[in-house]
Each structure stands twice: as structure tokens, then as C-alpha cells.
Amino acid sequence: MxxxxxxxxxxxxxxxxxxxxxxxxxxxxxxxxxxxxxxxxxxxxxxxxxxxxxxxxxxxxxxxxxxxxxxxxxxxxxxxxxxPTFTVADGRIGDDVRRSGLTDQLAGYRDGALSQATPEQLAAAQDAKGERxxxxxxxxxxxxxxxxxxxxxxxxxxxxxxxxxxxxxxxxxxxxxxxxxxxxxxxxxxxxVERLVAKLGPDPMHDASRKAENRFVERVLRSATPIGLQLMDQSVVAGIGNIYRAELLFRARLDPHAPGRTIPEAALRRLWKDWAHLLAIGVETGQMLTRADLKTEEDYRRALAHRDARHYVYKRTGQRSLRGPGTVVMEDMGGRSLYWAPGWQTRPER
The missing domain is CATH 3.20.190.10 (MutM-like, N-terminal)
Known part of the structure; x- marks a missing residue:
């Protein structure tokens, strides 16, 4: 989906x-x-x-x-x-990437600059690079x-x-x-339209305000429902699906089974900001690029071309965790496949 x-x-x-x-x-x-x-x-x-x-x-x-x-x-x-979408089914990017300014964009990915862009700013940036x-x-x-x-x-x-x-x-x-x-x-x-939007949780690309962030944090903290289920609940936060859920929780070192009300508020605020950051990257590149350890152009070329190189845990069952000890496991959560690394996602930063 x-x-x-x-x-x-x-x-x-x-x-x-x-x-x-x-x-x-x-x-x-x-x-x-x-x-x-x-x-x-x-x-x-x-x-x-x-x-x-x-x-x-x-x-x-x-x-x-x-x-x-x-x-x-x-x-x-x-x-x-x-x-430019940088969606490369055949694994070839070459000169199109260099002409498009992808290297500069992905520098923004590393330092978080893209997460501050509105949809209109992203569109303007793409216009400046030259549309086809x-x-x-x-x-x-x-x-x-x-x-x-x-x-x-x-x-x-x-x-x-x-x-x-x-x-x-x-x-x-x-x-x-x-x-x-x-x-x-x-x-x-x-x-x-008003009733539909009122039923949905906040979407940081639609509303990046502190009020929207507070709404997300307060909703999670009110419930004992595991955070892994809350992130998939569109009335809690809008737009997150199975891939982003797995990757966001890994990046935050959060146990998917942790009750929402037990998660430190500071960790939830970082989670919201990280979602805004990854969402902006997805809008800009057309890919769910979730690994923050990509350093070279070749790293990005491979990540854009191959799913197993752009995610930490999604579809990596049985493989070594890319951070911390242990391997990636898959289990059912709420009728959907949950991918996570128990050896890493047990000690969230306070």
C-alpha cells in the first residue's frame, strides 16, 4: 500500500x-x-x-x-x-544523478535540512533543478x-x-x-472534508506546527497500546505504513511492544521529527530511504537501486542487525508483518 x-x-x-x-x-x-x-x-x-x-x-x-x-x-x-524521482529499477543512475543535484540533496538528508521544507519549497527546488x-x-x-x-x-x-x-x-x-x-x-x-481531516492524526508534511507535534505526543502518551500498533493507527499519526513503522522504530531504538504511555516524551518528540525528516526525503526522492549510514555516492546509488540497501530491518528477516547485536526478526503485529531487531531496540535514549 x-x-x-x-x-x-x-x-x-x-x-x-x-x-x-x-x-x-x-x-x-x-x-x-x-x-x-x-x-x-x-x-x-x-x-x-x-x-x-x-x-x-x-x-x-x-x-x-x-x-x-x-x-x-x-x-x-x-x-x-x-x-527527477531517482527511482532506478534497473540500477543505473549515472550522469542523471550528477546533473540533478542528488548529492547536494542527500547532504540535506544527512543533516536534516530537507525535513524543514514545505511541499511548495520541494516543488520549487525541483523546478530549479529542471523538470523533464x-x-x-x-x-x-x-x-x-x-x-x-x-x-x-x-x-x-x-x-x-x-x-x-x-x-x-x-x-x-x-x-x-x-x-x-x-x-x-x-x-x-x-x-x-473537514470531518475526514479531523479523524486523521497529524501529518508533518500537511502541518509541521508544534501544535501538531503536541497532538501526536499527547495521543501516544494517553494509551497503553504498543507503540508499534499506534504508529499504524491513522488517527494517531497519518501516513505511516509498514515500512516506515519498522524503520522509524529501529532508528529510535524503540521496542515495538512498549506501551505508548511508558515512552519518554522526549523520545516521542524525536520520533515525530524523524518522521517529518524521512517523509520529506520520500517526497523528494520517490524512495523510502531510511538508512542514515550512507556516506558515499556509491552507497546512495546502491540504496536507490536495491531495497535491501536502503532499509535497516524491513524484509531483512534472519540477517544480522545493522546496529547492535543479534538478527532481524519478523512477527505478526495487528495483522501485519513487523520487522525489528530485539538486540538493538530495547534501550531508547532518554
């Missing part, structure tokens, strides 16, 4: 290519016909992500709410722009879900015909976005 950084990247994509444009909305699949008719012909005025929820605001106080769930994805085609124009005569070019990847498809006139079960299509004069397989796709009024 896409975690918070992926949905923020999708929101950024809509801000670049759709906000400010009037769209033709349709439901080729037919399951969203009434909702599409309500949005058709309206201008998109804002694009926001809160946790795993995408909110596309249209003029006339209508908002398209999308939750991708396990199988959802957005496909973008036409005259769309894409900032992906106008390709109607060929689908970019799929965005858990990660981003460019697609191969037959060329043809614009817009390309819908392929597969497209729940909703948003079309401008030059760009098109097709949504497939979401868990939720619905039109909200302002009151429904």
Missing part, C-alpha cells in the same frame, strides 16, 4: 499540471459516473495530501477524495512534467502509486483511449490523469 510520501508526490504532480485548469471529468468504467458528472467542467483549484488521502479541490466547493488502498494508481499522460517535459503524443508516461515508474504504451493521438478499468479520468487540453483500483473515490463537500 502506498505510504504517505507517495500520496504527497501525487498531490505535487497535480499541482504542477492540473491546478488552475478546467477539466473534463468522466468515468470510463462507469462506477463513478455520477461523481464525474458533478465535477465535469470545473476548474481544479488546489491539490492536497493528508496522510494516505488525496484531496483535489474543485471550484464550487467540491473535492475529489481518493484513497488508493492496496491496488490504486494514477496514470498521467500528455504534456506532463515530472521532477514528457509530451509524447498521447503515450501514457508515468504511473504513480507506491512508487513512480514510466510506462511503455502505443503512441497515438491525444488523449489516449482509456485502458483497463479507469474509475475516473481528468482531462485538460494537454494532460490526462486516469485513476484505477482505488479503495475510495468520492466527491466531498467542505463539511465532509
Amino acid at each position: 502506498p505510504e504517505g510520501h507517495s500520496v504527497h508526490r501525487i498531490a505535487l504532480q497535480f499541482r504542477r499540471d492540473f491546478v488552475g485548469h478546467r477539466v473534463a471529468a468522466s468515468s470510463p468504467q462507469g462506477r463513478f459516473a455520477a461523481g464525474a458528472a458533478e465535477l465535469d467542467g470545473r476548474r481544479i483549484v488546489a491539490s492536497t495530501a493528508v496522510g494516505k488521502h488525496l484531496l483535489l479541490e474543485f471550484e464550487g466547493e467540491r473535492t475529489l477524495h481518493v484513497h488508493l488502498g492496496l491496488y490504486g494508481a494514477w496514470d498521467f499522460a500528455g504534456d506532463v512534467t515530472s521532477a 517535459n514528457l509530451r509524447v503524443g498521447g503515450r501514457t508516461t508515468l504511473r504513480m502509486s507506491e512508487s513512480d515508474r514510466e510506462l511503455e504504451a502505443p503512441e497515438g493521438d491525444f488523449p489516449p483511449p482509456p485502458v483497463g478499468q479507469v474509475r475516473v479520468r481528468l482531462l485538460t487540453e494537454t494532460a490526462v490523469a486516469d485513476l484505477r483500483g482505488p479503495t475510495a473515490c468520492e466527491v466531498f463537500d467542505p463539511q465532509q
Whole structure:
């Protein structure tokens, strides 16, 4: 399932290519016909992500709410722009990395500078580095879900015909976005949006205020529920999924089974700041880079290309812990696979 950084990247994509444009909305699949008719012909005025929820605001106080769930994805085609993602399925980065300024960005990863950036600042930084124009005569070019990847498809006139079960299509004069397989796709009024956001825990990319941090800390400290379960509860903190949970707890040296109310407040505040830091990295790079011991360009090249080189514990069952004694174990927690290193995650810093 896409975690918070992926949905923020999708929101950024809509801000670049759709906000400010009037769209033709349709439901080729037919399951969203009434909702599409309500949005058709309206201008998109804002694009926001809160946790795993995408909110596309249209003029006339209508908002398209999308939750991708396990199988959802957005496909973008036409005259769309894409900032460098550094998603390297084939393991080759080469000169593209040096031209993009990745080395400078990842220096920010090490010193925490990226965690202070807003989504707008990240977008501006990407603009300054130079985006790629992906106008390709109607060929689908970019799929965005858990990660981003460019697609191969037959060329043809614009817009390309819908392929597969497209729940909703948003079309401008030059760009098109097709949504497939979401868990939720619905039109909200302002009151429904307000109720949704009120139910969610804080998201540091949406609200980086001290008030949001306090809300997270106070919620955790009120409960005896293990911290490993609380981090997956979207009403406690929004956007964290299985990978970020495992990696955040390892980085904080927190036992996933520790009751929330037993964790020192200072440790929880560091955990919140670390989540903001890793989330910003994910939005910037398109990858869940969670290891802080990457020093050389070759380290980063390998981490961007191979999952086992960018995580401390996730999917590393039975392997030596990268910090402290012992090995990584996997167990069930709340119906999800929990990865952690008992030899390391038992003595949180005070």
C-alpha cells in the first residue's frame, strides 16, 4: 500500500499540471459516473495530501477524495512534467544523478535540512533543478502509486483511449490523469472534508506546527497500546505504513511492544521529527530511504537501486542487525508483518 510520501508526490504532480485548469471529468468504467458528472467542467483549484488521502479541490466547493488502498494508481499522460524521482529499477543512475543535484540533496538528508521544507519549497527546488517535459503524443508516461515508474504504451493521438478499468479520468487540453483500483473515490463537500481531516492524526508534511507535534505526543502518551500498533493507527499519526513503522522504530531504538504511555516524551518528540525528516526525503526522492549510514555516492546509488540497501530491518528477516547485536526478526503485529531487531531496540535514549 502506498505510504504517505507517495500520496504527497501525487498531490505535487497535480499541482504542477492540473491546478488552475478546467477539466473534463468522466468515468470510463462507469462506477463513478455520477461523481464525474458533478465535477465535469470545473476548474481544479488546489491539490492536497493528508496522510494516505488525496484531496483535489474543485471550484464550487467540491473535492475529489481518493484513497488508493492496496491496488490504486494514477496514470498521467500528455504534456506532463515530472521532477527527477531517482527511482532506478534497473540500477543505473549515472550522469542523471550528477546533473540533478542528488548529492547536494542527500547532504540535506544527512543533516536534516530537507525535513524543514514545505511541499511548495520541494516543488520549487525541483523546478530549479529542471523538470523533464514528457509530451509524447498521447503515450501514457508515468504511473504513480507506491512508487513512480514510466510506462511503455502505443503512441497515438491525444488523449489516449482509456485502458483497463479507469474509475475516473481528468482531462485538460494537454494532460490526462486516469485513476484505477482505488479503495475510495468520492466527491466531498467542505463539511465532509473537514470531518475526514479531523479523524486523521497529524501529518508533518500537511502541518509541521508544534501544535501538531503536541497532538501526536499527547495521543501516544494517553494509551497503553504498543507503540508499534499506534504508529499504524491513522488517527494517531497519518501516513505511516509498514515500512516506515519498522524503520522509524529501529532508528529510535524503540521496542515495538512498549506501551505508548511508558515512552519518554522526549523520545516521542524525536520520533515525530524523524518522521517529518524521512517523509520529506520520500517526497523528494520517490524512495523510502531510511538508512542514515550512507556516506558515499556509491552507497546512495546502491540504496536507490536495491531495497535491501536502503532499509535497516524491513524484509531483512534472519540477517544480522545493522546496529547492535543479534538478527532481524519478523512477527505478526495487528495483522501485519513487523520487522525489528530485539538486540538493538530495547534501550531508547532518554
